[in-house]
Amino acid sequence: MLTQSLKSLTNLFLQQPCPLCDRPSPQALCPSCWAQVSRCSSQVSSHQPAPKALPVLAWGSYQGALKRAIAALKYEQHPELAIPLGQALGQHWQQAPLTRRSPLVVPIPMFIEKQRERGYNQADLIAQAFCAHTGLALVRQGLRRQRATAPQFSLGVEARQQNLAGAFSLGQAFQQRPQQPVLLLDDIYTTGTTVQIAAHELRRCGISVCGVVIVARAVME
Numbered sequence: 222m223l224t225q226s227l228k229s230l231t232n233l234f235l236q237q238p239c240p241l242c243d244r245p246s247p248q249a250l251c252p253s254c255w256a257q258v259s260r261c262s263s264q265v266s267s268h269q270p271a272p273k274a275l276p277v278l279a280w281g282s283y284q285g286a287l288k289r290a291i292a293a294l295k296y297e298q299h300p301e302l303a304i305p306l307g308q309a310l311g312q313h314w315q316q317a318p319l320t321r322r323s324p325l326v327v328p329i330p331m332f333i334e335k336q337r338e339r340g341y342n343q344a345d346l347i348a349q350a351f352c353a354h355t356g357l358a359l360v361r362q363g364l365r366r367q368r369a370t371a372p373q374f375s376l377g378v379e380a381r382q383q384n385l386a387g388a389f390s391l392g393q394a395f396q397q398r399p400q401q402p403v404l405l406l407d408d409i410y411t412t413g414t415t416v417q418i419a420a421h422e423l424r425r426c427g428i429s430v431c432g433v434v435i436v437a438r439a440v441m442e
């Protein structure tokens with residue numbers, strides 16, 4: 222049940238060498254690089270949701286080969302890397318789902334101009350692979366990004382919240398309120414401000430949010 226854009230990605234990476242090591246590879250990442258990326262997944266300590274915080278399920282920690290793979294996905298025009306990462310996240314969900322109800326998966330959107338520049342939204346591609354693996358429903362227009370925001374990593378916690386205030390609005394897919402809860406999906410989780418503000422906007426509109434799935438969670442010093 223692959224969507225069209227995921228299919229074209231699958232065809233794309235068959236002709237390319239591994240983006241991390243440049244060796245010929247039958248998959249988006251060669252087996253050796255994938256082994257290194259996977260090692261970043263077992264280093265995550267169990268998530269401890271703070272009171273009032275969203276439950277977070279992260280597949281890996283944002284370091285080493287996984288950090289490189291995400292950088293290649295976002296900044297070096299390797300959208301095909303969303304496929305193995307989304308599938309791995311899907312497997313992780315099946316082992317430890319945040320809810321037994323079938324949530325609607327909503328990727329965190331990018332500002333439209335930024336997405337045009339990049340040509341794709343990596344969270345959307347990861348969500349496609351995640352949903353193809355888990356069978357959960359993907360809602361691509363669940364949220365809209367209202368405006369461009371400064372890169373979050375450059376800001377302190379308070380500035381992050383100001384940076385994102387009003388950043389999201391309800392997307393056209395939720396003109397009618399859904400029965401199922403929403404599961405947000407993003408590539409990286411640092412302080413969680415982005416997903417919290419996205420969740421706040423959905424809840425403000427009466428939509429329940431059961432948590433967030435993330436490919437890589439930043440390692441806190």
Ligand SMILES: [Zn+2]
Nearest residue numbers: 239242251254
């Ligand atoms: Zn490789």
